Amino acid sequence: MKKVTDAPFLQDFVEATQNIYRLGWAERNGGNISYLIGEDEAKEYLDLDNALRTIPTGFDARGVEGKIFLVTGAGKYFRNVIKDPAANLGIIRVGADGASADVLWGFKDGGRPTSEFSAHILSHRARLSVDPENKIVMHCHPNYTMAMTYSHELDEAKFTRTLWSLNTECIVDFPDGVGVLPWMPCGTPEIGAATAEKLKEFRIVVWAIHGIYAVGRNMDEAFGLIETVEKTATTYLIGSHLPIVNRIPDDGLAELCSIYDKKNYRKDFLPELSEKYK
Ligand code: 13P
Ligand code: ZN
Numbered sequence: 001m002k003k004v005t006d007a008p009f010l011q012d013f014v015e016a017t018q019n020i021y022r023l024g025w026a027e028r029n030g031g032n033i034s035y036l037i038g039e040d041e042a043k044e045y046l047d048l049d050n051a052l053r054t055i056p057t058g059f060d061a062r063g064v065e066g067k068i069f070l071v072t073g074a075g076k077y078f079r080n081v082i083k084d085p086a087a088n089l090g091i092i093r094v095g096a097d098g099a100s101a102d103v104l105w106g107f108k109d110g111g112r113p114t115s116e117f118s119a120h121i122l123s124h125r126a127r128l129s130v131d132p133e134n135k136i137v138m139h140c141h142p143n144y145t146m147a148m149t150y151s152h153e154l155d156e157a158k159f160t161r162t163l164w165s166l167n168t169e170c171i172v173d174f175p176d177g178v179g180v181l182p183w184m185p186c187g188t189p190e191i192g193a194a195t196a197e198k199l200k201e202f203r204i205v206v207w208a209i210h211g212i213y214a215v216g217r218n219m220d221e222a223f224g225l226i227e228t229v230e231k232t233a234t235t236y237l238i239g240s241h242l243p244i245v246n247r248i249p250d251d252g253l254a255e256l257c258s259i260y261d262k263k264n265y266r267k268d269f270l271p272e273l274s275e276k277y278k
Helices: 008-022 117-130 143-151 156-166 168-173 189-198 219-238 250-259
Strands: 032-037 053-056 068-072 089-094 100-106 136-140 179-181 204-207 211-216
Touching: 008 032, 008 068, 008 219, 032 117, 068 117, 117 136, 117 189, 117 211, 136 219, 143 211, 143 219, 156 168, 156 179, 156 219, 156 250, 168 219, 168 250, 179 189, 189 204, 204 219, 211 219
Parallel strands: 179 204
Antiparallel strands: 032 068, 032 136, 053 100, 068 089, 089 100, 136 211, 204 211
């Protein structure tokens, strides 16, 4: 059996927590990530027949029973993950009843999965229903994205259009747009269910006055989505004391989608499209 700490999925994961911490998007225990590991890959590193212990999920996780996830621990700091992965992370397998999960590795101090476990697992289930190759659910607290939710309308069409219109890369990177949830208490099955519902439609969900969720087929995709939203929220807020006199017009955004072959962009988020692009 190979060492879990040598596994590419673990190394990728640790690197992501380091980058997010260094960028200032995960203060204290802020942020959580989960990574769906295929059974064939997992069994190179883990004894899948012998759980260390079994824990309650606290919600109905049926739909992803038997699936294996590497996930950050509740109350654990991204800053510390690199120093001691087995204390700050764990690998769990969801039980057949969806009400329990086996711990296969990690959480060595008696830890448990993130308080946003329901948001993560329900989001994986929702995302897999529209993209069977999805592997990552990532949550953190990027500064400017959070600040944008203090002053920008939370209407997701308007929020998306602001981002798209202020950075040429945005519509190319997320033509599917950005979902937005109003402020809600976190760590509950309700916010988990609301996030999962949005992730059937979007790969990015902004949690007002809290942070962001993104999904992807790999770490780069999820990270890149958050990075692009945060970059654009930053430039938007740098200029927010000045009137915006130049932005990409709706037809310009449609033209970008045509150049980069993005067929399914959210035309319904662009109210000023000309007949040519409707
Ligand atoms: P956890 O420490 O439980 O992962 O919580 C951090 C967080 O960001 C809550 O939204
Ligand atoms: Zn959070």
